[in-house]
Amino acid sequence: MGEHTSVTRRAVDEVKAMIASGRVGPGERLPTERDLSARLGVSRSSMREAIRALTTLGVLESRHGAGVYVTALRPADLLETFSVLAEVSQGETLLEVLQVRRMLEPAATALAAARASAEDLDRIGSLLERMEDAPDTVCADTVTADLGFHQAIVASTGNATLAAINDGLSSRTFNARVWAGHREAGLTAKLAEDHRRIHEALLARDPDAARAAATVHVLRVERWLRADLSGGG
Amino acid sequence: MGEHTSVTRRAVDEVKAMIASGRVGPGERLPTERDLSARLGVSRSSMREAIRALTTLGVLESRHGAGVYVTALRPADLLETFSVLAEVSQGETLLEVLQVRRMLEPAATALAAARASAEDLDRIGSLLERMEDAPDTVCADTVTADLGFHQAIVASTGNATLAAINDGLSSRTFNARVWAGHREAGLTAKLAEDHRRIHEALLARDPDAARAAATVHVLRVERWLRADLSGGG
DNA sequence: AACCCGAAGTGGTCTGACCAATCTTGCACT
DNA sequence: AGTGCAAGATTGGTCAGACCACTTCGGGTT
Helix, strand or coil: CCCCCCHHHHHHHHHHHHHHCCCCCCCCECCCHHHHHHHHCCCHHHHHHHHHHHHHHCCEEEECCCEEEECCCCHHHHCHHHHHHHHHCCCHHHHHHHHHHHHHHHHHHHHHHHHCCHHHHHHHHHHHHHHHHCCCCCCHHHHHHHHHHHHHHHHCCCCHHHHHHHHHHCCHHHHHHHHHHHHHHCCHHHHHHHHHHHHHHHHCCCHHHHHHHHHHHHHHHHHHHHHHHHCCC | CCCCCCHHHHHHHHHHHHHHCCCCCCCCECCCHHHHHHHHCCCHHHHHHHHHHHHHHCCEEEECCCEEEECCCCHHHHCHHHHHHHHHCCCHHHHHHHHHHHHHHHHHHHHHHHHCCHHHHHHHHHHHHHHHHCCCCCCHHHHHHHHHHHHHHHHCCCCHHHHHHHHHHCCHHHHHHHHHHHHHHCCHHHHHHHHHHHHHHHHCCCHHHHHHHHHHHHHHHHHHHHHHHHCCC
16 A cells, blocks of 8 residues: 655655755755765666656756756756657657658748847858858758758747757757758759748748748658658668 | 766767667566666766666656666656646746747647547547536645646647647646636636637637637636736736 | 875775666466 | 465665765965
């Protein structure tokens, strides 16, 4: 009958409670591992496992020799674990991820067209140039610029939560595959065209055009993935 | 100069590699903690911390006395950590979360209108009745039915990734606050009306109507939250 | 005042032991 | 032979204490 809660689980909950109740705020330092384990009546090993769990969740951060700190608790901190999905996913799940991006990116791009600052637009523009500068190299730089281009757009909506989620859905390895695939099919130009269209819509501050351009782009990637999965998958 | 990677970190990467390379597949059992620690040349404590990290991420699952297993690696497994965001978030971030839901739920509801099976519609209908049966009680049952209603809709899109993300964005405690708030403002009826409208659109298999109904619903919640934050914060 | 260094504090790792839940084996009983 | 249960083996959970590696900070030197 006894509710056998694991000792470590209890420790995790205690620390969570400390944060939720405001006893320790974002950025502040926690008591020593040895202190905490003594207070909560658990061994240091169990305390460390609890801390490890909260570190993995992005709630805590350990600094060797300096102490354990609460993170800023910003969405980006808590959603870092999110990227595991895009990393591990394959086949069908990858299509599902793209379907979600098909819902988010057009809306986000439209929002960006209305909200982006002049500096945002500058950065987005320079990333676009970096992509077009090296059209023959499939190298990491192109992929980085591509990822940065879309991340910069989503970030310029001012919604950090949205940006963190969208980043998590965009994995580097997947993008690299797309670029390689497009090169084969000779569609790199189409990709560049998509990006230019999106950029122009942002400069024109035209949400509708931005939404349409983003939709076209995601659909193109989705169609490619579908063909890739049924073909060479 | 040496790249001092933490021992535990290395253990985490090793196990990740074992899974990525297919040496152990979803649902399969890992070697013993003692075995693993010996093979990787780390102590059992460090090995346990590595396992704890991967357990937190939803990649592994420990069963006392039985062994450590790889999860099914379904999106729902990997996105369980996601709910921490909705739990911990407050104020501004909560608005950001709602803005993301404003992008996802209308699209998801429209998709559900096209894809939901007869059984899905039955379940959604019965959850709607459960909400309307007890309009005077703010009790847990109402909130549960509310959460279940929306989750059932998103789940009936057939996109497990989408469902897992949307679930993560809907926290129980937040919904409870909304229901309480709506009771104060006497807007419980409006909520019920929203839900009925959504349900009818699904039954009519009308994606446009479903999208509109879902948009109205999320906007209503968002407007309430805005007022709540500036008022009784 | 600026710099250097060492002691104290703190997280990181290791060892070995014991507890608790589960699984396996094999004997006794029907 | 088949069934059921009990004892042992297996495996994760917890604990204790020790030592290492890094950071911090203050006293001493230049």
